[in-house]
Amino acid sequence: MSAGSPREGQAQAPAPQDRGPAGNGGLSRISRATHLKEALLRNAFLVCACVAVAGVTLIFVFVGYQGWPIFAKLGIGEFLGGRVWYPTKGLFGILTLVVNSLLAMAGGLVLGAPLAVGTAVFLSEVASPRVREVTRPAVELLAGIPSVVYGFFGLVLLRPIIARVFGGLGFGLFTVWVILGVMIVPTIATLTEDALRSVPEGIREASYAMGATKWQTIWRVLLPAARIGIIDAVILGMGRAIGETMAVVMIAGNAPVIPDSIFKPFLTLTTVIVMDMPYASGDHRTALFGVAIVLFVISMIFVASIRVISRSRGEGD
Amino acid sequence: MRSLERVDKRLTNGLALGVIWLAAITTVAALGAILLYVVVNGIGSLTPAFIFTWPHGVNMEGGIWPTIQSTVYVTALAMLITTPVAVLAAVYLAEYAVQGRLVRTIRFAADSLASVPSIVMGLFGLAAFVEGAGLKFSVLAAALALSFLLLPIVMRTTEEAIRSVPRYARWGSYGLGATKWQTVSRIVLPSATPRITTGVILAAGRAAGETAVVIYTMGTMINAPLFPSDGGRTMPVHLMLLAQDGINLHAAYGTALVLVLMVLAFNIVARWVSRRNRSMQG
Numbered sequence: 390m391s392a393g394s395p396r397e398g399q400a401q402a403p404a405p406q407d408r409g410p411a412g413n414g415g416l417s418r419i420s421r422a423t424h425l426k427e428a429l430l431r432n433a434f435l436v437c438a439c440v441a442v443a444g445v446t447l448i449f450v451f452v453g454y455q456g457w458p459i460f461a462k463l464g465i466g467e468f469l470g471g472r473v474w475y476p477t478k479g480l481f482g483i484l485t486l487v488v489n490s491l492l493a494m495a496g497g498l499v500l501g502a503p504l505a506v507g508t509a510v511f512l513s514e515v516a517s518p519r520v521r522e523v524t525r526p527a528v529e530l531l532a533g534i535p536s537v538v539y540g541f542f543g544l545v546l547l548r549p550i551i552a553r554v555f556g557g558l559g560f561g562l563f564t565v566w567v568i569l570g571v572m573i574v575p576t577i578a579t580l581t582e583d584a585l586r587s588v589p590e591g592i593r594e595a596s597y598a599m600g601a602t603k604w605q606t607i608w609r610v611l612l613p614a615a616r617i618g619i620i621d622a623v624i625l626g627m628g629r630a631i632g633e634t635m636a637v638v639m640i641a642g643n644a645p646v647i648p649d650s651i652f653k654p655f656l657t658l659t660t661v662i663v664m665d666m667p668y669a670s671g672d673h674r675t676a677l678f679g680v681a682i683v684l685f686v687i688s689m690i691f692v693a694s695i696r697v698i699s700r701s702r703g704e705g706d
Numbered sequence: 707m708r709s710l711e712r713v714d715k716r717l718t719n720g721l722a723l724g725v726i727w728l729a730a731i732t733t734v735a736a737l738g739a740i741l742l743y744v745v746v747n748g749i750g751s752l753t754p755a756f757i758f759t760w761p762h763g764v765n766m767e768g769g770i771w772p773t774i775q776s777t778v779y780v781t782a783l784a785m786l787i788t789t790p791v792a793v794l795a796a797v798y799l800a801e802y803a804v805q806g807r808l809v810r811t812i813r814f815a816a817d818s819l820a821s822v823p824s825i826v827m828g829l830f831g832l833a834a835f836v837e838g839a840g841l842k843f844s845v846l847a848a849a850l851a852l853s854f855l856l857l858p859i860v861m862r863t864t865e866e867a868i869r870s871v872p873r874y875a876r877w878g879s880y881g882l883g884a885t886k887w888q889t890v891s892r893i894v895l896p897s898a899t900p901r902i903t904t905g906v907i908l909a910a911g912r913a914a915g916e917t918a919v920v921i922y923t924m925g926t927m928i929n930a931p932l933f934p935s936d937g938g939r940t941m942p943v944h945l946m947l948l949a950q951d952g953i954n955l956h957a958a959y960g961t962a963l964v965l966v967l968m969v970l971a972f973n974i975v976a977r978w979v980s981r982r983n984r985s986m987q988g
Contacts, residue, residue, distance in 0.1 A: 434798035440791050441816040510729075531733065536917065538945070541949050542744070602718070602719035607722075625821065633823075634917075681825070684823050688823060692821050
């Protein structure tokens with residue numbers, strides 16, 4: 390930015406101003422102008438940092454303002470606890486959708502988490518540098534593929550295969566689990582790899598020195614040492630899975646019931662918004678914003694629980 | 707007994723490492739399957755006419771040019787809005803901030819923002835920018851909503867980039883009498899630029915592939931936006947609508963391929979930037 394001015398300020402600084410204002414830290418031998426400029430910039434950066442806080446607040450305010458009336462009208466119990474989602478009859482119970490979202494998330498996690506942790510262990514402990522050079526970009530690319538492409542892939546390739554093998558149309562929990570399982574791999578794998586890498590090398594050496602095999606070192610030493618990081622990674626993966634929309638809407642089939650089979654169509658918290666938003670109005674639209682509030686709160690709970698877990702680690706060690 | 711135990715130990719080790727290999731192979735195979743499927747099915751659609759002409763008719767015959775233009779436009783605008791704010795916010799967190807309640811709040815907010823489901827961000831954009839600020843379905847509304855999604859991503863990569871600049875570089879600068887801002891602007895940021903660039907490019911890839919945010923802030927009308935106040939339909943939205951309606955799968959495959967190629971290009975450029983930087987340092 391203005392390159393010359395601070396130096397000029399320094400050069401002109403007269404002796405009496407040598408000691409800058411208190412609270413200036415290490416920067417005491419500067420002029421008032423330079424000090425002012427530094428303080429101004431510092432505060433400008435602070436404002437930028439606070440945009441994140443403003444963003445969360447704005448989301449809460451705008452989505453909350455649009456969605457709150459449905460809570461007020463039906464009551465929190467009836468909105469969250471109602472089992473029937475039938476907008477044209479004025480029934481806005483989202484319990485079914487919550488259960489479906491949790492089912493989709495749980496299955497995706499059961500498939501995706503072991504795959505991701507295995508891949509992370511592979512990258513950090515097993516792979517030779519050359520193999521790693523190929524595998525890590527693959528994991529990063531998996532993170533970069535747009536969710537709509539995952540959905541499209543699930544719709545045109547995976548769904549017909551599942552329909553042929555298991556019968557039915559191929560829309561359903563099983564298809565969603567497979568796609569979600571792959572989608573959360575990069576989220577969990579990169580963070581787990583970071584956690585494994587932050588385990589000091591000396592601990593590995595100590596384990597090998599005692600005659601442990603590679604697997605014993607991984608299972609008994611490294612994974613326990615990195616467990617907090619792995620738990621954080623899995624929770625973030627859960628957030629990703631429950632918030633995923635475009636991939637799920639294309640392969641879930643979107644029927645507002647709790648499916649009695651993993652090959653039957655179902656509707657989740659995220660997909661109901663995509664399905665209904667184009668034509669919703671009045672209470673229906675308000676209810677969709679209410680669903681968005683629920684999703685927002687769920688994602689905040691995940692983030693807060695990561696924070697609590699990390700803090701307990703800080704006190705425990 | 708002891709030799710049996712040793713055999714058992716080796717056997718378990720071999721089996722377990724085999725399972726770990728299997729996990730890694732499955733992950734790579736999943737990526738390979740997606741890429742291969744999209745390329746094999748889309749390559750036939752990928753003609754100059756498909757890329758550079760407009761779609762027409764109820765079946766969306768023809769090309770996808772306006773969706774490419776919309777995607778590039780909204781991605782560029784979103785990055786233009788996000789990058790300065792996110793970089794300066796990261797400068798604050800990495801260089802200026804003192805640990806305390808304020809910094810904890812900012813970090814918690816950034817983490818929360820990063821994990822807000824994109825569909826919620828879409829509805830937020832609809833309520834705040836499209837309707838609240840009266841921007842209608844427009845590139846600007848979509849770019850603003852996207853920038854909230856990208857802010858924490860760019861902030862995080864930038865902060866890591868700044869923190870990876872060696873401390874000696876700062877000490878040298880302070881030792882010469884430089885002020886904090888002089889140190890940050892002339893020493894720290896230039897050394898961190900390649901890694902910041904990598905983060906920005908990867909975030910741009912994320913923006914280009916985003917569907918749920920754009921669909922509620924830019925609309926679905928096929929249009930080649932000229933001004934930020936114009937609406938449009940991006941490639942991911944186009945792909946989603948084509949796939950949902952089940953019409954013209956040919957064009958859907960082609961759109962998916964162009965989209966994947968664009969994301970691949972972003973990733974390769976990001977990798978190239980960071981690799982060039984590494985070889986310069988080493």
